[in-house]
Amino acid sequence: MTKADIVSEIAKQTGAEKVQVQAIVEAFMESIKGSLAENENVYLRGFGSFIIKQRAQKVARNISKNTTITIPAHNIPAFKPAKSFTAKIK
Numbered sequence: 001m002t003k004a005d006i007v008s009e010i011a012k013q014t015g016a017e018k019v020q021v022q023a024i025v026e027a028f029m030e031s032i033k034g035s036l037a038e039n040e041n042v043y044l045r046g047f048g049s050f051i052i053k054q055r056a057q058k059v060a061r062n063i064s065k066n067t068t069i070t071i072p073a074h075n076i077p078a079f080k081p082a083k084s085f086t087a088k089i090k
Contacts, residue, residue, distance in 0.1 A: 036077050048081040
């Protein structure tokens with residue numbers, strides 16, 4: 001399912017115009033991205049959580065040059081589904 005499919009489905013269910021629904025979906029996604037950029041987790045009850053995971057510094061190998069490189073510690077976004085959401089999928 002793509003973002004366009006989601007917009008069409010919401011517009012069909014609510015009777016709202018697709019342009020308005022698309023603006024709302026875009027604003028929703030931007031607010032999630034903004035919160036994660038500020039290291040704030042987003043919790044949606046019954047759906048899941050968008051969280052920031054911290055990756056530790058590690059040593060890796062560049063096999064083409066046969067050298068070792070250090071990958072610095074960094075944050076990555078992650079999604080953790082709610083228990084009720086996971087149960088519905090199973």
